[in-house]
Amino acid sequence: xxxxxxxxxxxxxxxxxxxxxxxxxxxxxxxxxxxxxxxxxxxxxxxxxxxxxxxxxxxxxxxxxxxxxxxxxxxxxxxxxxxxxxxxxxxxxxxxxxxxxxxxxxxxxxxxxxxxxxxxxxxxxxxxxxxxxxxxxxxxxxxxxxxxxxxxxxxxxxxxxxxxxxxxxxxxxxxxxxxxxxxxxxxxxxxxxxxxxxxxxxxxxxxxxxxxxxxxxxxxxxxxxxxxxxxxxxxxxxxxxxxxxxxxxxxxxxxxxxxxxxxxxxxxxxxxxxxxxxxxxxxxxxxxxxxxxxxxxxxxxxxxxxxxxxxxxxxxxxxxxxxxxxxxxxxxxxxxxxxxxxxxxxxxxxxxxxxxxxxxxxxxxxxxxxxxxxxxxxxxxxxxxxx
Ligand code: PLP
Numbered sequence: 176x177x178x179x180x181x182x183x184x185x186x187x188x189x190x191x192x193x194x195x196x197x198x199x200x201x202x203x204x205x206x207x208x209x210x211x212x213x214x215x216x217x218x219x220x221x222x223x224x225x226x227x228x229x230x231x232x233x234x235x236x237x238x239x240x241x242x243x244x245x246x247x248x249x250x251x252x253x254x255x256x257x258x259x260x261x262x263x264x265x266x267x268x269x270x271x272x273x274x275x276x277x278x279x280x281x282x283x284x285x286x287x288x289x290x291x292x293x294x295x296x297x298x299x300x301x302x303x304x305x306x307x308x309x310x311x312x313x314x315x316x317x318x319x320x321x322x323x324x325x326x327x328x329x330x331x332x333x334x335x336x337x338x339x340x341x342x343x344x345x346x347x348x349x350x351x352x353x354x355x356x357x358x359x360x361x362x363x364x365x366x367x368x369x370x371x372x373x374x375x376x377x378x379x380x381x382x383x384x385x386x387x388x389x390x391x392x393x394x395x396x397x398x399x400x401x402x403x404x405x406x407x408x409x410x411x412x413x414x415x416x417x418x419x420x421x422x423x424x425x426x427x428x429x430x431x432x433x434x435x436x437x438x439x440x441x442x443x444x445x446x447x448x449x450x451x452x453x454x455x456x457x458x459x460x461x462x463x464x465x466x467x468x469x470x471x472x473x474x475x476x477x478x479x480x481x482x483x484x485x486x487x488x489x490x491x492x493x494x495x496x497x498x499x500x501x502x503x504x505x506x507x508x509x510x511x512x513x514x515x516x517x518x519x520x521x522x523x524x525x526x527x528x529x530x531x532x533x534x535x536x537x538x539x540x541x542x543x544x545x546x547x548x549x550x551x552x553x554x555x556x557x558x559x560x561x562x
Contacts, residue, residue: 176494177538181375182324182352182472182529183498187418188377194421195379198414206411207402216413223420227384230427233361239385239403240416244351246396247370247385248273250407251347254393255316255368256281261345263315264289265308268516269298269328271349274318275512288312292319296519298328298460299467302338309342316345322352325513325527326460327472329353336365345391351375351383355426356434356471367391371423373415377531378422382415433532438470440530440539445473447543453477453550457520460513474527476520480549482556486524489549495542498527 178186198219204212206220221235228235241247252274255261264278268291281287290308293301300319309315317339322329332348339346347368350359355376359369368391372383387393387406399408426433445463448456459474461467477486487499499511514525528542 176496177534177542178496179528179530179534179538179542180496180498181531181534182327182527184374184380185377185531186533187379188422188425190425191378191418191422195414195418198417202413204413206413207400216411219413219417220411223416226420226424230423231359231361231386232363233386234389236404237361237386237389239387239406240411240419241370241383241385241403241407242381242412243374243383244271244349244370244372245273246407247372247383248347248349249277250385250393250396251368251370251387252277252316252318253281253396254406255345255347255391256287257394258392259314259316259345261314261316262287263312264318265292265305265312265315265344266290266318267292267294267300267320269294269323269326269513270318270320271324271351272512274320274347274349278318290315294516296517297467298323298326298513298517300330302334306338306342309339309344314343314345316347318347318349320349320352321357322350322469322472323460323513324352324472325511326474326517327352327462327468327529328460329467329469332359332364332366340365352469352472355423356430356469358427358430361386361388368393371419373419373422376422376426379415379418382412382419384419429532434470436532437530437534438465440534440536441470441473443536444528444530444539444543447540448475448546451543451547453547457523459517459520459525471531472527472529474525476523476525477546479522479524480553482553486526486549490526490545493545493549495545498529499525 202215204216206217224235224238228238278289282289293304321332336346346366350369351372354371367388369386374380395406397408455478457476459476462473
């Protein structure tokens with residue numbers, strides 16, 4: 176069994192599990208209770224908030240825990256739109272559905288105009304086009320992701336924030352795929368809303384966070400108690416929050432080491448694949464590039480198997496776990512909106528490989544060997560059919 180689907184989710188780190196266990200067992204207090212058991216839970220939540228804030232060079236007051244990045248994106252966008260009466264949004268067709276559907280809903284209700292930035296066939300954003308949009312639409316909300324979850328494209332957040340701020344815009348970035356992998360310094364970056372999801376960096380599922388710049392506010396999305404300072408009612412997921420903070424701490428503790436290890440795996444994979452027997456391999460987006468894409472994601476456009484059948488199914492049968500697009504697009508059966516919008520390589524078997532610190536060079540070698548075997552066997556079958 177080889178798991179190369181780390182953009183969908185990651186394995187829980189044992190150190191993270193250990194940190195969570197007390198809060199799943201004897202430390203079961205409600206952080207809002209005033210007795211000692213409750214206060215122990217409160218301390219754990221606030222300590223976790225400090226950890227997350229210090230790793231991102233933010234203030235604990237700017238960090239709000241949520242159920243994940245989908246909710247955090249919803250809070251950021253809906254919150255900003257409703258708080259500041261924003262009437263224009265700028266985004267890209269390659270964003271995650273949590274962003275596209277949220278903006279789409281406001282647009283359908285007639286409350287928001289949404290402009291899409293121009294992108295090239297590799298998914299790069301046309302910054303000049305973006306600047307023009309901002310020039311003619313003052314105080315827009317701009318939502319552009321740091322790392323694309325399907326093709327791995329990486330954007331320069333610093334350049335983006337400088338541009339958006341020059342035109343007085345509000346900036347939200349879905350950083351779900353980059354938190355824990357790239358150092359993000361919120362003192363340096365002028366960004367209003369940023370999100371993270373613990374299960375993408377070896378933490379538990381169902382917990383995430385939103386950073387809200389101290390100069391910005393949001394109306395809550397979930398009304399209820401005064402938890403998360405009124406921004407998100409509901410009893411805190413204490414064990415999840417502790418796990419998220421520990422997972423982020425572990426990820427940033429070994430950031431350089433992990434970065435080097437995973438980038439090596441990616442380039443080793445590309446090298447073995449492009450020098451192997453499978454002909455006509457292409458790459459989706461900027462997957463192939465070292466500086467324009469994340470070091471952990473590569474999206475490959477393989478030629479269809481002549482003998483039919485899907486490459487993804489064949490890999491799954493051989494216990495190599497990868498993905499065609501995002502895990503969420505599997506649910507809708509409509510295929511990847513990201514690849515559709517790039518309009519290239521749609522007539523191919525597109526496979527996303529996403530690596531983590533748990534993968535090894537031996538695994539990469541094995542994955543490529545299996546891919547080569549599948550194509551060689553397919554070629555053999557196709558030839559024998561011709562005879
Ligand atoms: N945004 C991006 C870019 C993602 O990759 C994901 C992952 O599924 C999400 C948002 C949603 O995160 P969550 O599973 O925490 O809701």
